[in-house]
Amino acid sequence: MSKKHHITTIVNGDEYEALCETRHTLLDVLRDELRLTGTKEGCATGDCGACSVMMDGRLVCSCLVLAVEADGKSIDTIEGMASGNELHPLQTKFLELNGLQCGICTPGFLIAARALLERNPDPTESEARYWLAGNLCRCTGYDKIIRAVLSAAAEMRGA
Amino acid sequence: MSDVRFEAPSSLSEAVKILAGAKGPSRALAGGTDLIVQMENDLLEPDLIVDIKKIPELRAIKPEGGGFRIGATVTSMEMIEDASLCAKWPGVIDGVKLIGSIQVKGRATMAGNLCNASPGADSVPPLVAAGALARIVGPNGTRESPVEKIPVGPGKTSLAPGEIIESFFLPERPRNSGDAYLRFTPRTEMDIAVVGVAINLTLDSAGVCTQARVALGAVAPTVLLVDECANALIGTRVDEAAIDKMAAAAAAACKPIDDKRGTREFRIKITSVLAKRVAQKALERARHTA
Numbered sequence: 001m002s003k004k005h006h007i008t009t010i011v012n013g014d015e016y017e018a019l020c021e022t023r024h025t026l027l028d029v030l031r032d033e034l035r036l037t038g039t040k041e042g043c044a045t046g047d048c049g050a051c052s053v054m055m056d057g058r059l060v061c062s063c064l065v066l067a068v069e070a071d072g073k074s075i076d077t078i079e080g081m082a083s084g085n086e087l088h089p090l091q092t093k094f095l096e097l098n099g100l101q102c103g104i105c106t107p108g109f110l111i112a113a114r115a116l117l118e119r120n121p122d123p124t125e126s127e128a129r130y131w132l133a134g135n136l137c138r139c140t141g142y143d144k145i146i147r148a149v150l151s152a153a154a155e156m157r158g159a
Numbered sequence: 160m161s162d163v164r165f166e167a168p169s170s171l172s173e174a175v176k177i178l179a180g181a182k183g184p185s186r187a188l189a190g191g192t193d194l195i196v197q198m199e200n201d202l203l204e205p206d207l208i209v210d211i212k213k214i215p216e217l218r219a220i221k222p223e224g225g226g227f228r229i230g231a232t233v234t235s236m237e238m239i240e241d242a243s244l245c246a247k248w249p250g251v252i253d254g255v256k257l258i259g260s261i262q263v264k265g266r267a268t269m270a271g272n273l274c275n276a277s278p279g280a281d282s283v284p285p286l287v288a289a290g291a292l293a294r295i296v297g298p299n300g301t302r303e304s305p306v307e308k309i310p311v312g313p314g315k316t317s318l319a320p321g322e323i324i325e326s327f328f329l330p331e332r333p334r335n336s337g338d339a340y341l342r343f344t345p346r347t348e349m350d351i352a353v354v355g356v357a358i359n360l361t362l363d364s365a366g367v368c369t370q371a372r373v374a375l376g377a378v379a380p381t382v383l384l385v386d387e388c389a390n391a392l393i394g395t396r397v398d399e400a401a402i403d404k405m406a407a408a409a410a411a412a413c414k415p416i417d418d419k420r421g422t423r424e425f426r427i428k429i430t431s432v433l434a435k436r437v438a439q440k441a442l443e444r445a446r447h448t449a
Contacts, residue, residue, distance in 0.1 A: 003162055022163035022208060023198060045196045046263055047349065058236065061262045064195050066188070068165050069210060112261065133348035134260020 250338025
């Protein structure tokens, strides 16, 4: 017996429907059903943050959310971060300041960093590092990532 | 692989009924930060998952009898964002803040941390030190249990089949009370406690300790509530001699394992070091709260 759940979810403002099994995660459905592959799988155990998304305004690891739990929820992924061709200031700064190497961790860092700046537009370096402690970069490019985040924060404040 | 039945009832009575009727292994789902990892790693293959987050009374932090009632599905971030809870029970918040990343704290709950029954669970020692009560519901009705009675060994709890945590109660605090929790980890974030110590104490107007509770994490199969530690503080001005005696009692109570995170000897030594630091922190807070 394989009963599938029918879920309806708002992703980046658009309504999507999908069928999933109980053990499918939100990450599985985003990538494999909706083909939104910007959200990455790193560890699948909530340690690396590569699969970070916003769910009803809350930063979560999509590998630690069952897809069926996302029914009726609003999800924001990396695909919704730029406005058309206009990149978000965080994306621009990551490019300008080389805040990425292989790029696998980048969508997660961008989503988590945006959540930080929405809450705290002027974080200290230490606050930014603690907030992003759940995002791992195996190329170990942390300094450039932090510089990009703080620089984007300054720009967004008009400083 | 067979599929798993999933239910998300909107009432507590319905959740209890579904869980009570389960034939195979079943799990309540709150934040899922342990449950989903265990399923992913095939450590757990439940037949039934009951998502309890649609039950309104499990979702809120409410004032009650001068204290707080915290629903089982309240997340760590929701607790950290509650200014009145942070002001009254900073030691409980110390523990909650140490649970995983921001992402994990956006989902993880104290009820899940307790029911996962890891000896190193960071929110458990401060809850025990606080004298928190868990309200448990199940097929035979509702009961209250001190938090320290719930874990009975690594991964094992005293909850009967079909029982779930409904909420926690943090009692009203007398004036001049303070609590604190510290853990030792090799890294500052994203790590599991090698040792954790929580202390909750109350002073009278002359600065003499009238009540104390000291709880140790990660140094025994379950959290330890150590009366000898409390007795070393009660009746004293929590001076250096009293703190040393309390720290020695904490070290004596440890029954730690040797593992990759720390040897037995190291954990015992660190317990007494942390106990002293936590006592100072709790004392500072007790002196600075009305």
